[in-house]
Amino acid sequence: MRKRRREVLAISETELVQLTSDLDEMHRATLPAMQAAAVEWAGELRADAVALGQTRTSRRRFLAGGGAALGALAFVACGSSKGSGGLGNPTPTDPTGAPNGALAGDFAIAASAASLENLAVGTYQAALDAATAGKLGNVPPAVATFAATAKAQHADHAAAWNSILTNAGKKPVTGVDLTVKNGVVDPAFGQVTDVAGLAKLALVLENVAAATYLNHIGTIENNNALKIAASIQPVEMQHAAILNFVLGQYPVPDAFAKTDGFRPMGDQIG
Amino acid sequence: MAVDEERYLDDRALTGLLEESQDIQSDAMVATTEPLAEMVELGHERRAAGGFDPAEAGQFRDERRRLMRRSLLAGGALATYGFGGALLRLLETPAFADQALDVQMLQTSASLENLAVATYDTALTLPFVGGDSANATVKAFVTTTRGQHADHAVAFNNAITKLGGKAQANPDPVLLDVVTKAKPTLTDASKVVDLAITLETGATQTYQNNIAALSDANAKMVTASIMGVEAQHVAILLAVQALLKADKAGLINLDPGNVANLPDVAGKVGFPESFQKTDMARAPGEGAIK
Numbered sequence: 001m002r003k004r005r006r007e008v009l010a011i012s013e014t015e016l017v018q019l020t021s022d023l024d025e026m027h028r029a030t031l032p033a034m035q036a037a038a039v040e041w042a043g044e045l046r047a048d049a050v051a052l053g054q055t056r057t058s059r060r061r062f063l064a065g066g067g068a069a070l071g072a073l074a075f076v077a078c079g080s081s082k083g084s085g086g087l088g089n090p091t092p093t094d095p096t097g098a099p100n101g102a103l104a105g106d107f108a109i110a111a112s113a114a115s116l117e118n119l120a121v122g123t124y125q126a127a128l129d130a131a132t133a134g135k136l137g138n139v140p141p142a143v144a145t146f147a148a149t150a151k152a153q154h155a156d157h158a159a160a161w162n163s164i165l166t167n168a169g170k171k172p173v174t175g176v177d178l179t180v181k182n183g184v185v186d187p188a189f190g191q192v193t194d195v196a197g198l199a200k201l202a203l204v205l206e207n208v209a210a211a212t213y214l215n216h217i218g219t220i221e222n223n224n225a226l227k228i229a230a231s232i233q234p235v236e237m238q239h240a241a242i243l244n245f246v247l248g249q250y251p252v253p254d255a256f257a258k259t260d261g262f263r264p265m266g267d268q269i270g
Numbered sequence: 271m272a273v274d275e276e277r278y279l280d281d282r283a284l285t286g287l288l289e290e291s292q293d294i295q296s297d298a299m300v301a302t303t304e305p306l307a308e309m310v311e312l313g314h315e316r317r318a319a320g321g322f323d324p325a326e327a328g329q330f331r332d333e334r335r336r337l338m339r340r341s342l343l344a345g346g347a348l349a350t351y352g353f354g355g356a357l358l359r360l361l362e363t364p365a366f367a368d369q370a371l372d373v374q375m376l377q378t379s380a381s382l383e384n385l386a387v388a389t390y391d392t393a394l395t396l397p398f399v400g401g402d403s404a405n406a407t408v409k410a411f412v413t414t415t416r417g418q419h420a421d422h423a424v425a426f427n428n429a430i431t432k433l434g435g436k437a438q439a440n441p442d443p444v445l446l447d448v449v450t451k452a453k454p455t456l457t458d459a460s461k462v463v464d465l466a467i468t469l470e471t472g473a474t475q476t477y478q479n480n481i482a483a484l485s486d487a488n489a490k491m492v493t494a495s496i497m498g499v500e501a502q503h504v505a506i507l508l509a510v511q512a513l514l515k516a517d518k519a520g521l522i523n524l525d526p527g528n529v530a531n532l533p534d535v536a537g538k539v540g541f542p543e544s545f546q547k548t549d550m551a552r553a554p555g556e557g558a559i560k
Contacts, residue, residue: 140530145537156544195529210498217494223482230481230494231545234474234501238541241502242509248526251506252411255418256425257498 103170106222108265110161111173113229115269116212117158119176120205123185124151127198136194143195143246150202150239157232164225179267180208196247203243208261210236215262233257372489373435374558375480376426378442379493381557382473383423385441389449389469390416393462407523408459408510415503422496429489435559442557445472460514467507468550474500475551483554505540512539 103111124147131139131147162172188201213233220226241251390412394400400409427437441449452465477497484490512535513521521528521536 138530140532141534142532142537143529145534147537149538149541153541153544160545196526199529214491214494214498217481218487218491227478227482228545230478230497231547233494234478234498234546235541235544237498237502238505241505242537242540245506245509245524246526246529246532248524248528250414250524252415252418252499252502255421255499256495258495 103165106220106225107165107168107170109216109220109229110164110225111269112177112263112265112267113212113216113232114158114161114165114173115175115177115267116180116209116263117154117161118173119181119185120154120209121151121158122176122181123189123202123205124148124154126189127192127202130192130198136192136198139195143199146242146246147198147202150206153235153239157235160228160232164228173269175270177263177267178270180205180263199243199247203240203247206236206240206243208263210240210257211259211262214257215259218259369433369435369486371554372484372486373430373433375484375554376430376433376489376493377435377438377559378552378554378557379473379477379480379496380423380426380430380438381440381442382445382469382476382552383419383426384439385445385449386419386469386473387416387423388441389465390419392449392453393456393466396456396462398459399462405459405519405522411506411510418499418503422499425492425496429486429492432488433486438557438559440557440559442552444552444556445469459519460511463507463511463514467504467511470500470503470507471550472552474498474504475546475548476554478546479548479551480554501546508542509536509540512536 127136127147128144128151130136131144158173166172184204185201188197188204192198192201210233213229213236216229217226217233220229237257244251244253393412394409394416397403399412427439430437448468449465452461456462456465474497477493477500480493481490481497484493510522512533513519516533516535518531518533521531
């Protein structure tokens with residue numbers, strides 16, 4: 001195996017800004033259809049008062065999955081990022097309860113998803129900032145491109161979920177999943193000193209997002225919301241595949257996507 | 271929102287009907303062979319008309335139910351079997367219609383997996399994919415991916431049999447034609463990758479559509495758990511394709527030190543859209559057993 005490293009180009013802030021700008025047009029192509037679906041969903045919910053806060057979710061599924069999910073995420077974080085720690089013991093929550101104020105059911109799923117996406121956006125932005133500041137050593141062009149592209153796509157995902165909330169008269173979620181941030185991201189990010197460490201942390205986040213969306217697909221009631229989740233889950237899986245490739249790990253390790261590590265509703269958002 | 275009651279299996283109604291006659295279900299299946307074939311044709315017509323919109327699934331199910339009723343009445347099946355209204359009520363139960371649609375979608379999914387297995391098998395016979403001159407990483411990827419598709423086919427067929435349907439052992443007939451025509455042109459790894467991208471993209475997008483149309487919870491989760499894996503296959507194939515086009519085949523390996531040499535396009539080519547599209551999805555009944 002070749003270990004010799006060639007000289008690589010560090011990406012300047014100007015280059016990163018230009019890179020992000022170049023990506024805007026690509027993202028714009030897919031946003032209208034997704035926003036239309038979100039508007040359609042919100043319209044359906046407004047038209048049906050039963051849906052407002054009363055969309056049924058599978059209580060048994062969440063109760064069964066929640067505990068396992070916390071342990072799995074902690075395991076993943078410990079295994080993927082040395083010394084990063086896990087989630088510890090977050091406060092158990094009633095998964096059919098009303099996190100984020102009065103939100104429940106599919107609205108709570110939208111809020112939870114938006115908070116995870118916001119966390120991903122913030123993490124990738126922090127990574128780009130650290131790269132620009134030279135804190136990660138030489139950052140290969142492919143890694144800088146990955147971070148900028150993934151960040152933009154997660155922002156699009158968050159916007160899709162938030163448009164559902166705002167079109168239904170709810171407040172958008174601008175906060176992040178604090179349970180994951182405080183339990184996993186912050187401890188791990190503090191120890192990231194190079195591209196490989198960053199990629200490992202990103203892989204944890206992407207796997208959590210993919211697992212959470214897979215779980216949502218099994219619980220979402222509204223068909224338009226289901227379509228949104230189903231259109232995002234494979235993209236998170238693709239992010240994970242490329243990160244595995246970058247890390248020198250087999251990129252498609254499982255024949256079936258898993259819900260291990262999914263985040264149950266009830267994570268703190270802020 | 272209002273719960274779509276048509277999506278729930280009416281076990282009590284089904285049990286009651288079965289108590290009227292021990293043989294009614296098997297007889298009904300025989301009697302509905304023709305209308306089910308018509309449903310498959312309807313699916314083909316919809317595909318020919320420009321693809322499948324999950325939002326139309328409900329209408330599709332209604333049309334299926336109407337087809338069954340019309341066909342049975344026209345064929346005199348009710349009089350022949352002397353079932354009176356019992357058979358008609360059974361066939362009109364949402365559970366029956368929904369399961370028929372679910373089975374068709376699952377059979378199509380299994381057919382896509384069967385085709386993928388066969389295609390990767392063929393690829394592995396090519397010297398530049400499975401031979402001594404092949405890139406070891408590409409060969410390992412093709413071998414592993416072939417195995418994953420075989421696992422997917424088993425999973426889809428298990429879901430089919432749980433719904434009382436017949437397992438699909440054949441490949442998707444439309445895409446099989448595409449593969450057959452492509453075989454003589456597979457003269458280098460890049461062309462094999464192009465063909466694989468077509469098949470994998472078609473599979474993941476089909477499953478994305480089906481997730482929104484499937485009524486059976488198990489079928490939906492099986493499909494969802496496979497959809498993302500096919501998307502990962504697409505991502506890696508797109509990255510490999512980009513490296514081949516950039517004449518950087520030497521970077522196709524799992525050396526962690528590789529990242530420093532990867533071109534910037536490798537950081538984004540694997541996930542070209544924020545939201546996966548469905549423009550290459552296959553029709554839900556395309557691979558159904560006729």
